[in-house]
Amino acid sequence: MMSLDTSTLYLMAALVAALLGLLLLFFGRQESIDALKWWGAAYVLGAVSILGWVLIDGRIAAPIALAFSAVGFVACGMVWNAARIFHGRATNWPGILCGALVWSAVLLILQPGADMLRMTIGAGVVAAYAVLTANELWVERRKAYKRRWPTIVIPMLHGFVLMLPILLGDILHADAGSFANSIWVSVFTIELVLYAVGTVFIIFMLVSERTISAHRVAALLDPLTGIFNRRGFVEATMRVIAREAGANRPVTVMILDIDHFKSINDRFGHAAGDEVLKEFAQIVAGMLRVTDLCGRIGGEEFAALLPCPIEEALIAAERVRDAFANAGLVVDQTSVDTTVSIGVADGPVGTELDVLLAAADAALYKAKRSGRNRVETASERPSPAGREPRISDVAAPRAIGIVRRRAVGMRELRV
Secondary structure, three states: OOOOOHHHHHHHHHHHHHHHHHHHHHHHHHHOOHHHHHHHHHHHHHHHHHHHHHHHOOOOOHHHHHHHHHHHHHHHHHHHHHHHHHOOOOOOHHHHHHHHHHHHHHHHHOOOOOHHHHHHHHHHHHHHHHHHHHHHHOOOOOOOHHHHHHHHHHHHHHHHHHHHHHHOHHHHHHHHOOHHHOHHHHHHHHHHHHHHHHHHHHHHHHHHHHHHHHHHHHHHEOOOOOOEOHHHHHHHHHHHHHHHHHOOOOOEEEEEEEOOHHHHHHHHOHHHHHHHHHHHHHHHHHHOOOOOEEEEEEOOEEEEEEOOOHHHHHHHHHHHHHHHHOOOEEEOOEEEOOOEEEEEEEOOOOOOHHHHHHHHHHHHHHHHHOOOOOEEEOOEEOOOOOOOOEEOOOOOOOOEOOOOOOOOOOEEOOO
16 A cells, blocks of 8 residues: 655645745735735745744754744634634734644643644644634624535534544554554645645635625715615615515605706816715715615715605605705805705505606606705605506695704815
8 A cells, every 4th residue: 555755745735835825915915905914924834834844853953843833833823813804803913822832832841752642732722723713704694604604614624634633542543553653644734735725715715705795885886975876776775665565564765856956066066066965965864764775866866765654754855955955065165055856755565666766756846846945745646566556645745844944054065
């Protein structure tokens, strides 16, 4: 039976770890991801530690051997710390150095002949770091299990392989005569390479998943105002409408259009117009509830969906109108009149979004015709697709007067 040379296997493991580490450092620098830099540095240190052990082979003084072995445990701590940083947690230096300190104490305290006990404690320390790493990678439990299972299986499998000598120590020791020269060392070295490759696979899977998620979120947000764009608003509101319909609860939609916005651009420039849009978006988001959704659906036109009866939505709409009218914006020492017209519409439970938006748009048109700076509701109450529209009990448009007016200090727009 062909035997595997232990030194060759260790050398292969060191080269693989070094190459993977350099790859992670490169991508971490390119993408400015601190976690990748930590992972890369950990792999490089691990390679240095393995090479040190291969070169030592009893030929180097004990203090130097101690330093090389301690580096390997620091690398394990850095892998765990990289997983922490990836999830936004702070660097834990005591945790990084703890394994190396424990191993150093073991080498200094135990007798030279206690190889089995020394290797068992070392394997236990590395397995503990593997379990901690798996726990950190499993933190984001919002993800689907089928997408996340490798993040816990691979580190846990690594820890199990390391601790298997403890479970089967007597059998392995009796079979090999010496743990340091047993077949287990070859098995562990091969597993170390597989673990290194598997962990890098996990790392790039997580980074790719986060990048895709970030790009998807960016595609749903308006870059100027930071709230939903049309696509994001439609996707989010359709889910809310379906949820509320399942619970037999009503929803209300409003469309908000800044009055005379073109004249603001013409008088003060587009930079000032952008500041007005951002200010208005902040007012809308601030005046609505956490459960309400709002978005910029085009130009100076915004929309909101409120999971509540229309009576409550009218109060919220008036709150937005009043706050924007009293925003007190100033450009180049000139006061800017800021008003908004709002159309509000509701419908029977299950009414589709496009039907509600059409009704709210009709109400907005009424508000514009009636003098702007006001809130109006639709004359006709929309109905779900496939049903005949019904006329609301109040046939005439309902104009909502001023409910509340706040004194807001004048502030200069930075453009």
